[in-house]
Amino acid sequence: MSKITVRQAIQKGLTEALDADPNVFIMGEDIGDYGGAYAITSGFLEKYGPERIKDTPISEAAFIGAGIGSAAAGLKPIIELMSISFSLVAFDQIVNMAANIRYMSGGQINVPMVIRAPTGAGMQLGATHSQSFETWLCEVPGLKVVAPSNPFDALGLIRSSIKDSNPVIYAESAGLYGLKGDVDDKYYEVEIGKADIRTVGDDITLVSYGHGMPMLEKVAEELGSRGVSSEVIDLRSLSPMDYETVNKSVQKTGRALLLDTSRKTGGVMAELAASVQESSGDYLDGPLLRVGSEDVPWPYNRKLEQHAMSSVPKILKQIEIGYSL
């Protein structure tokens, strides 16, 4: 076991891949000389050279499109977006090319590519830099979407994402880069599509991903002090989503709260809620609960931004209203 940060876990996964496979290269804005907007690729240029650590112009559509073509030609591009909000200017390439090209070619073309992108609000970056578009990308067949919440999963998922033969969106919670945690020294991967039961419990199922997880840990702690036992689940993978693990848990506990850190409308928990209702509706002892951020453009002002975000008090309040716990 080693204690490292989420940032170090991602760095470890990337350097392993660069060391192991000459076809792996990294491309993005300011990843070379600058070292990455969030310092993930700091020192990479010196170690691997400009052919494998490619600084790009500010042309997201062009370099993501080029990534797709290079992947289709047998390379393994890992692309860094400075923010998942910037995926918008490359959305056509991500959706119509990366995701659709395999299907519309009758399975002839694979796109083994990873797009890493920081996501989420909470740093007073305003409406254009705080969004969580991993939710939109989950709607697109052909893409996989993962979102780790801790160093162990960050390392396990970057390994499996790089190994995958499909385009994988690796959504990094921008507020969690400095979070420390244990990782195994022995090589492991985290399977894409498998949720993790973080805490086993009997009375209520709590589900989230990414930076929702630290909130759920606090909620579980508070509920514990009231004698309520929580089963805490980290989805880890948003597409494909592990409906089975969540439904099994809800069928055991009879209660569930699903937490989105994105805006509530159209968040991934809306889809999960529908699945829980369909598959486990008869087991529920009360309403299925869902908390998400306010349906507003993200405000800059700290007080307003915090007010818009999902929070521990909001979650506890919902649980009190829904289940009187």
Added chain:
Amino acid sequence: MEKKEYLDLYKKMYLIRRFEESCGENYSKGFIRGFLHLYIGEEAIAAGSISTLREDDYIVTHYRDHGHAIARGLETGPLMAELFGKKTGVSGGKGGSMHLFDASKNFMGGHAIVGAQIPLAAGFALASQYKKKDSITVVYFGDGATNQGTFHETMNLASIWKLPILFFLENNFYGMGTSVEKIRTNGKSFGNLAENYGMPSTVVDGMDVLAVKETTEEAIKKIRAGSGPVFIEATTFRYQGHSMADPAKYRTNEELDEWKEKDPLVNFHKHLIDQGLATESDIEKVSKSADNELDEAVKFATESPEPDLDDIKNDIYA
């Protein structure tokens, strides 16, 4: 050039035209649905330029893609079957007219969002460069695509990275129904777009198959030598509307007739005879062979099975 090469060029152009005419007929009969964009009038571009490529070179094109596919040597049977939506189609019946693929021939589509294929193509070129191979990529696009951000972004990217890519503009003077005059302040020619990115460019008569071939050969020689991207603009005209749904009311018959005077097939036929490069009987022979091939292609498409319902979820993930 040997006689056979001339006749091959003629046959490609002839086959493309007959294929497109057959598509039109089969669309009217309801065997082909969706959007169908015909390449009639533009045959010299695909036939001339693609004849200069090596097997390991990549081709990426737009939705008016039948001509490029045939020029690349994709078989007309599976091509027609794709248009008929059949399981035996080049894309398994899942792509249709606008999304033709054959990865085994490095024919990487058939792309239907205007300009979106341009960054993708840069990726194939990047892979050649990365692997230190001297294969190149040709990307085709129309005049309409030159106002997309992806075009400009990729011209810049290819230029700064010296990617081995040929930007091939098929200027048919109309982006769907909008004339070039309406979308450009800078005259009809597009060469200055390349200048802005420090890229050599040439304008070629896209109705003259030999001129297209020669111009492409020169460009590819430079690219293969590692000097970076080149831009070719070929002027041409599509005889039909933008798609089968378009009666082309935005242009005059006189304009169309003027272009038909320069018809690539008619004029190349005349050139072959006048220059003693082939005889009428040679030309009749290759034409007949193309006619037969096309009859077989339509038969193959007609008789092929549709995809199984189970196929709906195949090919999404590797």
